[in-house]
Amino acid sequence: MKSTETKVLEQVVDNNYYAKNEEDLVKIQKVMENYPVKLSPYLKELTQTSEAVRLQYLPHPDEFESYGTATPFEEGKKASKTYGLERLYRDRVLITPHFDCPAYCRFCYKKSRVMRNKPGMTFEEIDNAVIEISKMKEVRGALVTGGDPMMNPKKLFYLLDKLTELDNITEIRVGSRTVLTAPKVYTDEICDKLASYIKPDFNNPKKSQYLAINVHFNHPDELTPEVLEACHKLTSRGITLRNQTVLLKNINDSVETMSHLFKLLLRNNIIPYYMNHCMPVEASDYLRTSVQKGLDIYNHLCTESSTAIPHYVYAPSGGKVHVGPDTEFVYEKRDGLDLIKVKMLYDAKEFRDIAKKDLPPMHWETEDGKIEGYYIDGRDD
Ligand code: SF4
Numbered sequence: 531m532k533s534t535e536t537k538v539l540e541q542v543v544d545n546n547y548y549a550k551n552e553e554d555l556v557k558i559q560k561v562m563e564n565y566p567v568k569l570s571p572y573l574k575e576l577t578q579t580s581e582a583v584r585l586q587y588l589p590h591p592d593e594f595e596s597y598g599t600a601t602p603f604e605e606g607k608k609a610s611k612t613y614g615l616e617r618l619y620r621d622r623v624l625i626t627p628h629f630d631c632p633a634y635c636r637f638c639y640k641k642s643r644v645m646r647n648k649p650g651m652t653f654e655e656i657d658n659a660v661i662e663i664s665k666m667k668e669v670r671g672a673l674v675t676g677g678d679p680m681m682n683p684k685k686l687f688y689l690l691d692k693l694t695e696l697d698n699i700t701e702i703r704v705g706s707r708t709v710l711t712a713p714k715v716y717t718d719e720i721c722d723k724l725a726s727y728i729k730p731d732f733n734n735p736k737k738s739q740y741l742a743i744n745v746h747f748n749h750p751d752e753l754t755p756e757v758l759e760a761c762h763k764l765t766s767r768g769i770t771l772r773n774q775t776v777l778l779k780n781i782n783d784s785v786e787t788m789s790h791l792f793k794l795l796l797r798n799n800i801i802p803y804y805m806n807h808c809m810p811v812e813a814s815d816y817l818r819t820s821v822q823k824g825l826d827i828y829n830h831l832c833t834e835s836s837t838a839i840p841h842y843v844y845a846p847s848g849g850k851v852h853v854g855p856d857t858e859f860v861y862e863k864r865d866g867l868d869l870i871k872v873k874m875l876y877d878a879k880e881f882r883d884i885a886k887k888d889l890p891p892m893h894w895e896t897e898d899g900k901i902e903g904y905y906i907d908g909r910d911d
Pocket residue numbers: 630631633634635637638639640641644676677678706707
């Protein structure tokens with residue numbers, strides 16, 4: 531006979547947790563055909579106690595109604611002949627050694643590739659990518675992203691060993707949510723190895739190499755003792771942790787929650803770096819607020835201690851847009867969509883040359899050569 535505790539666990543992590551009736555059950559089953567559920571053992575436990583965590587990871591019948599697109603932020607996939615290497619900007623590349631994650635966030639803007647069991651890069655493909663990067667003399671930064679590269683430390687370290695040998699690469703960022711999804715990954719040995727890639731050169735600081743980890747916390751409930759201990763193992767070795775929060779409806783879309791989160795992060799040596807508006811990715815609309823709602827929250831944050839305020843950004847396919855207290859949005863309505871029209875800082879010619887593709891749909895070149903386009907706004911109702 532199962533204990534009551536076990537029954538509660540099974541009930542909470544049931545994929546149909548948010549189904550209120552038969553119709554909802556059918557919707558959730560259909561949603562999961564395209565976007566499956568995956569939870570790490572650690573997150574399974576956390577879903578028992580935190581509604582904010584449950585909402586991020588368990589499927590919802592509202593995913594069935596969608597106006598988003600499958601790939602809202604195409605990342606220069608044609609820019610390289612090497613699988614897993616992408617370049618969209620002049621000075622940095624993205625490398626994806628591992629395409630899977632320990633758990634799937636329902637709002638993931640890369641869900642169409644993260645949730646599809648795409649194979650990771652082979653060691654040979656990593657070798658080829660590094661050779662290509664060595665020839666890109668303007669590139670100085672590498673974002674090692676995913677999926678989650680910390681799911682395969684052996685491959686990650688193979689890549690980092692090679693990257694840090696390149697003269698042109700001085701800034702390495704590893705994007706990972708494993709401090710939350712699998713904090714036990716961070717053994718002393720793994721943390722020592724990560725710290726070994728920080729190579730200051732005091733005589734010639736232009737040659738100094740650094741490694742930072744982009745972490746991803748959305749709610750104070752995620753900052754458990756295990757998670758904070760994993761973070762401390764990294765920061766105490768000199769590794770910078772920069773947090774990227776996604777603004778999510780009914781999870782963190784209030785001044786109180788965001789302010790509390792950013793203060794806790796700062797107190798634990800984690801830099802609140804970005805507050806990202808949730809992208810218009812398919813089946814995530816129910817978690818998206820308007821950009822304006824994010825700005826209202828941000829304006830309140832700006833009245834608090836400045837060290838705990840991240841950059842607030844939204845990302846049309848043409849590139850990131852920073853939002854500040856003075857931002858005024860230009861709205862249009864088309865085909866039932868609420869659109870924000872925005873001119874970006876990026877050059878259209880540079881985009882075409884580097885990404886080796888045309889401007890994305892709903893984007894065009896302005897008279898002065900910049901990229902202008904539409905962003906699908908979220909809704910607060
Ligand atoms: S951790 Fe990041 S890449 Fe992985 S599913 Fe979540 S949002 Fe997507």
